[in-house]
Amino acid sequence: MTRYTSATPDDRREMLDAIGVSSVDELFEQVPEPLRLGRPLALPGGMAENEVYERLSALAERNADAEAQVCFVGAGMYDHYVPAIVDAITSRSEFLTPYTPYQPEISQGGLQVMFEFQTAMSELTGLPVSNAGLYEGPSSVASAGYLAMGATKRRRFVVSRGVHPHSRETLATYAVGYDAEVVEVGLEDGLTDAAALAAAVDGETAAVILQSPNFLGAVEDVAALGAAAKEHGALLVVACDPMTLGILKPPGECGADIALGEGQPLGNRLDFGGPSFGFFCATEAQIRRMPGRIAGETEDVDGRRGFVLALQTREQHIRREKATNNICTAQALNALGAMVHLAWLGRRGFRELGELLVQRTAYARERLAAVDGVELLHTSPVAREFAVRLDAPVGKVLDRVAERGIAAGYPLGREYPEFDDGLLVAITERRTKAQIDELAEALGAAVAAEREGVTA
Amino acid sequence: MTRYTSATPDDRREMLDAIGVSSVDELFEQVPEPLRLGRPLALPGGMAENEVYERLSALAERNADAEAQVCFVGAGMYDHYVPAIVDAITSRSEFLTPYTPYQPEISQGGLQVMFEFQTAMSELTGLPVSNAGLYEGPSSVASAGYLAMGATKRRRFVVSRGVHPHSRETLATYAVGYDAEVVEVGLEDGLTDAAALAAAVDGETAAVILQSPNFLGAVEDVAALGAAAKEHGALLVVACDPMTLGILKPPGECGADIALGEGQPLGNRLDFGGPSFGFFCATEAQIRRMPGRIAGETEDVDGRRGFVLALQTREQHIRREKATNNICTAQALNALGAMVHLAWLGRRGFRELGELLVQRTAYARERLAAVDGVELLHTSPVAREFAVRLDAPVGKVLDRVAERGIAAGYPLGREYPEFDDGLLVAITERRTKAQIDELAEALGAAVAAEREGVTA
Amino acid sequence: MALTETPMQAERARTIYEKSKEGRRAAVLPSAEVPEKPLADLIPENLLRSEPPRLPEIAEPEIVRHYNRLSRRNFDLDSGFYPLGSCTMKHNPRLNERVAALPGHARLHPAQDPRRAQGALELMWLLQESLGEICGLPHVSLQPSAGSHGELAGLLLTRAYHADRGEERTKVLAPDTSHGTNPASVTMAGYEVVKVATDEVGGVEMDDLRAKLAENAGEVACLMLTNPNTLGVFDENIAEIAALIHAEGGTLYYDGANLNAVMGHSRPGDMGFDIVHVNLHKSFSQPHGGGGPGAGPIAVSDRIEPFLPRPQVVRREGSNGRGPSFDLEFERPKSIGRLRGFQGNFGVFVRSYAYILSLGGDGLSEASETAVLNANYLKARLAEGRAGARLPIAFDRHCMHEFVLSGKPMKRDLGLATLDLAKRLLDFGFHPPTVYFPLLVEEALMVEPTETETKESLDAFAEAIEKILAEAEDDPDLARNAPYTTPVRRLDEVKATRQPVVRQPL
Amino acid sequence: MALTETPMQAERARTIYEKSKEGRRAAVLPSAEVPEKPLADLIPENLLRSEPPRLPEIAEPEIVRHYNRLSRRNFDLDSGFYPLGSCTMKHNPRLNERVAALPGHARLHPAQDPRRAQGALELMWLLQESLGEICGLPHVSLQPSAGSHGELAGLLLTRAYHADRGEERTKVLAPDTSHGTNPASVTMAGYEVVKVATDEVGGVEMDDLRAKLAENAGEVACLMLTNPNTLGVFDENIAEIAALIHAEGGTLYYDGANLNAVMGHSRPGDMGFDIVHVNLHKSFSQPHGGGGPGAGPIAVSDRIEPFLPRPQVVRREGSNGRGPSFDLEFERPKSIGRLRGFQGNFGVFVRSYAYILSLGGDGLSEASETAVLNANYLKARLAEGRAGARLPIAFDRHCMHEFVLSGKPMKRDLGLATLDLAKRLLDFGFHPPTVYFPLLVEEALMVEPTETETKESLDAFAEAIEKILAEAEDDPDLARNAPYTTPVRRLDEVKATRQPVVRQPL
Numbered sequence A, B: 001m002t003r004y005t006s007a008t009p010d011d012r013r014e015m016l017d018a019i020g021v022s023s024v025d026e027l028f029e030q031v032p033e034p035l036r037l038g039r040p041l042a043l044p045g046g047m048a049e050n051e052v053y054e055r056l057s058a059l060a061e062r063n064a065d066a067e068a069q070v071c072f073v074g075a076g077m078y079d080h081y082v083p084a085i086v087d088a089i090t091s092r093s094e095f096l097t098p099y100t101p102y103q104p105e106i107s108q109g110g111l112q113v114m115f116e117f118q119t120a121m122s123e124l125t126g127l128p129v130s131n132a133g134l135y136e137g138p139s140s141v142a143s144a145g146y147l148a149m150g151a152t153k154r155r156r157f158v159v160s161r162g163v164h165p166h167s168r169e170t171l172a173t174y175a176v177g178y179d180a181e182v183v184e185v186g187l188e189d190g191l192t193d194a195a196a197l198a199a200a201v202d203g204e205t206a207a208v209i210l211q212s213p214n215f216l217g218a219v220e221d222v223a224a225l226g227a228a229a230k231e232h233g234a235l236l237v238v239a240c241d242p243m244t245l246g247i248l249k250p251p252g253e254c255g256a257d258i259a260l261g262e263g264q265p266l267g268n269r270l271d272f273g274g275p276s277f278g279f280f281c282a283t284e285a286q287i288r289r290m291p292g293r294i295a296g297e298t299e300d301v302d303g304r305r306g307f308v309l310a311l312q313t314r315e316q317h318i319r320r321e322k323a324t325n326n327i328c329t330a331q332a333l334n335a336l337g338a339m340v341h342l343a344w345l346g347r348r349g350f351r352e353l354g355e356l357l358v359q360r361t362a363y364a365r366e367r368l369a370a371v372d373g374v375e376l377l378h379t380s381p382v383a384r385e386f387a388v389r390l391d392a393p394v395g396k397v398l399d400r401v402a403e404r405g406i407a408a409g410y411p412l413g414r415e416y417p418e419f420d421d422g423l424l425v426a427i428t429e430r431r432t433k434a435q436i437d438e439l440a441e442a443l444g445a446a447v448a449a450e451r452e453g454v455t456a
Numbered sequence C, D: 001m002a003l004t005e006t007p008m009q010a011e012r013a014r015t016i017y018e019k020s021k022e023g024r025r026a027a028v029l030p031s032a033e034v035p036e037k038p039l040a041d042l043i044p045e046n047l048l049r050s051e052p053p054r055l056p057e058i059a060e061p062e063i064v065r066h067y068n069r070l071s072r073r074n075f076d077l078d079s080g081f082y083p084l085g086s087c088t089m090k091h092n093p094r095l096n097e098r099v100a101a102l103p104g105h106a107r108l109h110p111a112q113d114p115r116r117a118q119g120a121l122e123l124m125w126l127l128q129e130s131l132g133e134i135c136g137l138p139h140v141s142l143q144p145s146a147g148s149h150g151e152l153a154g155l156l157l158t159r160a161y162h163a164d165r166g167e168e169r170t171k172v173l174a175p176d177t178s179h180g181t182n183p184a185s186v187t188m189a190g191y192e193v194v195k196v197a198t199d200e201v202g203g204v205e206m207d208d209l210r211a212k213l214a215e216n217a218g219e220v221a222c223l224m225l226t227n228p229n230t231l232g233v234f235d236e237n238i239a240e241i242a243a244l245i246h247a248e249g250g251t252l253y254y255d256g257a258n259l260n261a262v263m264g265h266s267r268p269g270d271m272g273f274d275i276v277h278v279n280l281h282k283s284f285s286q287p288h289g290g291g292g293p294g295a296g297p298i299a300v301s302d303r304i305e306p307f308l309p310r311p312q313v314v315r316r317e318g319s320n321g322r323g324p325s326f327d328l329e330f331e332r333p334k335s336i337g338r339l340r341g342f343q344g345n346f347g348v349f350v351r352s353y354a355y356i357l358s359l360g361g362d363g364l365s366e367a368s369e370t371a372v373l374n375a376n377y378l379k380a381r382l383a384e385g386r387a388g389a390r391l392p393i394a395f396d397r398h399c400m401h402e403f404v405l406s407g408k409p410m411k412r413d414l415g416l417a418t419l420d421l422a423k424r425l426l427d428f429g430f431h432p433p434t435v436y437f438p439l440l441v442e443e444a445l446m447v448e449p450t451e452t453e454t455k456e457s458l459d460a461f462a463e464a465i466e467k468i469l470a471e472a473e474d475d476p477d478l479a480r481n482a483p484y485t486t487p488v489r490r491l492d493e494v495k496a497t498r499q500p501v502v503r504q505p506l
């Protein structure tokens, strides 16, 4: 009885009496003797709060976070500034501690937030229906595949190599389960090879899956690429970076049936990769096939406006093996963070931020391209991230630049062996011109040192 | 119209129309032309939120805080661990943003907290009446002086040299205003010189002011020292460190009329010295002379229990020049932090913490005293802080130890020229045995190096 | 003056879009700082958006007010008793939030080079080790994002395990008491569900199990079980069940949603399970956030290990006197692959590891003990008086950390559905238990008090139930029309599904 | 079902002590780690406490619930309109909280060697410079802890200034509209207050001022003024007033509580003031915290500078190519000395400096403009309809950032006291204006909307007043018995003073 529990010895006695047993052990007798552990867990004893704090601080200090290193790494998660009001609101107990809103009358706060969030994501993507969020980006792609199979009764996905490697890999993992084939289409100068895509799509294709800006940062012509999907009755699924949707044509206007993506850039910190959320929007036609929670508007018995979980008949707790998805606990708090961030940015700020990213990215791209030993990996248009090639081993260059307090970018080699010399560089509003200039300088120096064989 | 304000150009037009003026400038015409500034303020332009954050982070990084350096500095403010629930509760808008509870019906949260806080401080000090907090420690001493003058119609304070130098200096500053004489009594082996004190108190003495543990960490025999005050009808004012009141005899049981002190150790971070709060408790006899807000219990028209600001007739907003004190805005949020911390510690934890401090302090004192070049400044009993003498210039030793990531203590020289070689070392529950051992080692090495004239 | 509405009811819902006014804003952004070019010079016009999304336009003070006021329209765990069965609504320590927010955690990029993220990887490794010990299964992957994700992972592991042995199996057994995510995961993983019946003491009906195994001989890939199950009952036949499944070549999957009953007392691995998921947002105190985030790490036995998702956090012994180091292992040839981006919900790992450190092994074991004590006490309280008569326990035996009542007699005798009781509880300031689950129990009420509740809260809850049943004897409409005091009264859920309005029209 | 109470009213107040149960606890402390000795070996028995203080015994979850629930019994600025006159209830940006919490600020010991606290000292110096520019007075001390502390400081500075010139003066002039802290500070500083009357446009009555100066020739140490004053009126004679006081050898003290009206528009120093205090918790967005903390820095002219409190933050130019450094200057021979421990409420300085950086010079000036616009608009709205008739403006002219209405006609015609109106406003979800201050105005209502309110809020407030006055025409008891919907209804304040119960009996 310490810290988080309250049963005093007196309480225990009274409670055991009421139950009619003489010890708690008796209650555990339903566990057959051989299955009882019979020894303490081999874990350390409890610690005082300040000791736990010190222990975890000490671990945290062994990480080079974006406070310690200037972070040009992106690849789906970005070092955006999360406004202080996001933390202030998401840390309120009333949002932090409830369960999924199964009792709507006492969950109007959370439900209205979902409704507002759905509206925002619908606005961003240009599609009429949004859910209240999924786990994160890549698994949302896999969920879109599952939806497409259900919608088309087909089992084949045509996926651009520009789609995030984690998304492609996750899709492949899931596809083994729900038994679908995944066909990949290559890139040309950073963009999906349109001819190859058209050739790959056929009457058995459930979905064409694109990403824009794609993993190499290039802005795809989604409408043009998507034509092949339309032609063969496949769904067009578009993964996108929400932070670019203030300036880029929304997927909904490009013919997408589903637009989804990693939500982290909106109001969520990096957190070494999670928790964040995935957003998932679709056409009206798919509303009853959507995965995840959806809040809907309704009225109470007195006619007051209110919100509830709508269309629950899609979900596992009602439909069980026939559910449109197995998701239950999702990422409500993270979606709240996104909503607050979006409200804070507002209609103008959101567009301005998109413009700012494009301008600084264009500058950085030009600046880096001018560095000896650095060249562009592709010349296609980009929004907030771009790829370069280094004339020296990428890992070694990154180590050298790290010494100067800079995380220069994401090395492409593991996931794109064809770009073993490639580096993906991301820009946020936190990356100042001075930092970009310093990156250029540091990259140049590091490449030069590697070429000259100087020991680091 | 940006960020924190909402008046759009449309709003402005409508509002100006309703007022019947054509511009805001017209409203400023009541300021005579020559007094209008007529130029922009010579301050930088506004910054984006992330820019302000970066700017202030950069400043913060230039401070060696207790996260960066192991902190053995005390002298009235201590590096205690503030439990996470303190921040969680004090950061709630409902506590953070209201004004002083002038409308009790919508301020029951804050008022009940004050009532609970008063109860806690009354328990700690052993005196029946507590206010809801004053600015901080030293100015509370000055306010006690003011009270004592009102209560006794006398103008003379006898103050131990063991009282915090900041308190003595603040008292002196105030005394020039309210025209009182301050007489100081010296120390013997770290304790107030009892004979000198007895000799100094006379029939003109309004108050005898002591501190226990005193500034050198020594636990005073308050009851014995206070006898002189009783004898001459002076009030006995005792400053104390709240963290020691789980184990030390409370001032109320030692005959104190007033017990007060710096509240920072309870639930308040160091904050480079503030904001924190002062606590102020007294006997029933002084209740109508108390400074500051006091919450009291009452009922509403339906008989519901409720709380209000009681005894407001003492205060400046009612009594103006006849008020018992001029204080208005005080430190309510800081007192809340203290209350949450005390509730978290609880009856047992509070005592255990006191014991922990005494044990670790005893160890540290012994450990340091065994170091070559370090000796005890006094041998009187201590609770959580103690003074040593160094056989090398204190400032230089501190610089050397700082290089090893340790803030070794508070140098006594400025305020006690007689202890120019003195160092005050404080212990909290955050200071582990390993850190104490390292301090001993580092101090020994630094003193030795200084003695040998090694360049730092 | 008579009250016609509570203050909150009087405040009708308005969305943030309805508070928007053109030209207002909260964000001020940095200037570009760099030479700017026309947007269309950088990105072809046809790929650009013509109109920005219609996000709200509103200054910061009103955003804060909007969400602060909205927040108070939620009931939360920090306001009162929340005995939502199967959800383990235990206290969420704020220490965990504090340590998760340290910049070294919160601002660490997931693609940071492992050599520069040693603290994070060590923390993950320590959590893996801890969960392995608690589950009695040595290999842990932290990747799954929640329980259901863990289930899917477990089934994909099962598939990979069988495929590796050259087998293809098509059926997964699950009891009729199983949680909805179990069958949903089965379908998503490409299997077919075969239901197994429940016996008279709430466990798996052994004859039915044997029959289903026989019927589907050679086809059964896995049996998914919760133990204690969703009735709060520990299945005493578990060893035999495990033997049967293993004899058939299937895997045994442990839905860890109820792990809070047995931490430090009994381990799924020791019971014979091959794969376990753990809901960190249940037993390990991650706040639920109104519907997430959570995390659903899986622990597995040696034979399943080769198939674990990629990348895996590994510890490498140091050489030349250097300490150990931690890495992400991508080269796992038999791995089922990724289940998501990067390494998982790290922020949740920090919180849960802080929780494990705080309690220690003893504290975890004590937590389970108290959870079981609290549940049995509340069950005993509810076996008295009107509740005892109208809301009998579904399976009358000691329970573990939760128990299930049936509202059938209440419905029959008083005309009160379980839903009515739940809604009336709202007026008493309680979150109701889980209702209408498990499906097996008619008018089910599933009650899980957790260890962090006081006896006083349990007593107050029992008294509220008694009171509601008493008042219903006089006037059943009182509950049928409840709630009265909530921010909105009973809502029309059917309408929201029939004519879905799922976004604000703008 | 008819509502008899709101849910909050139904929840009767219980203190944390009443929720205590012996043996419960939240804190787990580290072990001593060191060899332990009997306490009495370390500290003489007679100095030890026999019984620990009776603090509550309660586990963490219930502490959190207690204070969370309590918090909701407060109305706060983040919930709604808070036009509390003289208090400048402007938005409290959360950015400021974030930067104040950075460990480099929050865990910095105040006795850290200045060479190892350069960031903190630079921040203080930058804030001093900024406030100096805003006030038009070059020397700033950040030490005072709030406005009233600044007032005391100002008066002690005045005394020191005169003493330095060999003068002893005994009187301080203050208008009858002055805030209570002004006369209270005067007394504490050992002076006597001489009241100055207000003229028909709300300013200092010049003839009375001249008369009082003549009556107290050679005795007047200081005149304390608020400008705009507590009527929201800018005193147009300020230059003449300053000249009169200065001619008499007195100092002119500016109570900066109303600085929010004139930032970037007019500066106290330029008006002729010698000493100004600034309430950082008003104009500079430090949250009020339910009654503090705040800070009351003072800015002074050259002639006052030598007397400023000790220590003072100073900037020293670097030599040998090094940049400037910052230090605490203790050697100030003419200083009045310390007003408190250490260097002041540094956490407040961080917040206010963040606010100044966020808005910049232009933003501050715009803030004052909008504050004045909002006040005049609300004044115009309240000059219409019933409010115009029953609640006339005390001094009918454009106001600055606030204005004062008189409830005298309302009381006379409807039998409604200002207090009744205030209490009824609570039912409408508004914090009432300041009431019964300034004393000069009968049944005063002092309204300060601040710049961070929307036009919609101002309109809603005006409509609520109109509605209350309308309903009072039918039934004045409605307001006289208000409020109805607050957590408690009207409280007996007299009882609390007559028979004070100021702590929980245990």
Ligand SMILES: Cc1ncc(COP(=O)(O)O)c(C=O)c1O
Pocket: A327, A328, A329, C086, C087, C146, C147, C148, C149, C179, C181, C182, C226, C230, C255, C257, C258, C279, C294, C296
């Ligand atoms: C028994 C059981 N199984 C599985 C789940 C699914 O877990 P999650 O919500 O984490 O996906 C739950 C959660 O409610 C549950 O109670």
Ligand SMILES: Cc1ncc(COP(=O)(O)O)c(C=O)c1O
Pocket: B327, B328, B329, D086, D087, D146, D147, D148, D149, D179, D181, D182, D226, D230, D255, D257, D258, D279, D294, D296
């Ligand atoms: C006009 C005026 N002067 C002085 C003060 C006192 O300031 P503080 O509360 O900061 O001590 C106030 C505060 O209410 C005020 O309004």
